Amino acid sequence: MFFADKPYISDFFKMSVRDNGIPVVDTDTAKQMDLYDGTKRISEAQAVxxxxxxxxxxxxxxxxxxxxxxxxxxxFSDLPGKIELFKNKLKFRELTKSLFPDFYFKGVGVEHLERIEFHQLPLPFIIKPIVGFFSMGVYKVSNIHEWGNAIEAIRTEIDQVKNLYPQEVMDPSAFIIEQCIDGDEFAVDAYFNSLGEPVILNILEHVFSSDSDVSDRVYMTSKKLIETNLKEFTEFAAKIGRLAGVKNFPVHIELRRDCSGILLPIEVNPMRFGGWCTTPDLAYLAYGFNPYLYYYLQKQPDWAEILKDKENRLFSVVVLDNSTGLKAEEIESFDYKRLISTFERPMELRKIDFKHYPVFGFLFTDTREDNFIELKNILDSDLNEFVTAKSSGEKK
Structure with a gap:
């Protein structure tokens, strides 16, 4: 059975559960999510x-x-405990310490950030909420000046996001400081089947504009990316799955390959694939199979067949987070038409209420490898060229 919850479910997800008879738990929130007529709903009592x-x-x-x-x-089940092993980033580091014994991490309460002995921390390092989501509260620190700025930014961001998500999703009261993992970053949608074996449903590269960038702007998948990494990432997921002892368990894994070729986990997000129905829907748009259905039916992609005609194509989801420097109430509008015109093969645009969430929307694209410049341009953009500010009525 599936849970449909805020902040967003896509039309593709709604179609997937309705057309395939996948039961959706009829929680109070699910009733508000505009599921299609004909969707199989089960009561909370039936679900339990x-x-x-x-x-x-x-x-x-x-x-x-x-x-x-x-x-x-x-x-009554062991599921909440299994979820906590992944959702709590400190517990996850402790779980995987035997696999990565030299990896530095330290938990700290938000009220103790100013008291940390900065000279004892490995530089550079990443600080992020122990329980977090969507790159909120995530900062890379390379020197004492950046540390002061990060603390100030964290306190500001706490005020901005404290009512957006429940505490189980975003808890800014405690943070984890970790050594910075250099190298290429990837995201993997997968599930552990009834035997506890991992099944990879998509592999994406998390592309950045610079070494200091920690945003979620572009995730990109391709035939080459999947063929190159499928075996190694499957083995990597299997090691973590064995430690956690999970079965019938979907995950969204974020990891990096360092300069020596060693894979290190950033985090493993439990019970879902990419948030906001992004990466699983991208797999359908790019490769033509349904990750929700594959998990539900315990199917494994035939990658050799799926990737046959996908040479020289980059399939991406562009996260249009509000990086303008303007508060939502200072923005009159976002020019989605102009945004789309900067891409040669936009596949789908999803507009989001930026006055309620710190994101303008999501764009799914199909890009020729030799036209990577269109992705580089959006990576480098603060999106001000698409925004009309209320104060002047002019494009910023």
């Missing part, structure tokens, strides 16, 4: 009763917001 009878039920959440429901209603 069914799960009580199953050892490893097949569950999926569109958003980690649903983790709160799972914690409250499924405390």
């Amino acid at each position: 009763e069914t799960i009580q009878k199953l050892k490893d039920p097949i569950l999926y959440t569109t958003s980690e917001n649903a983790i709160g429901w799972i914690a409250a209603h499924l405390a």
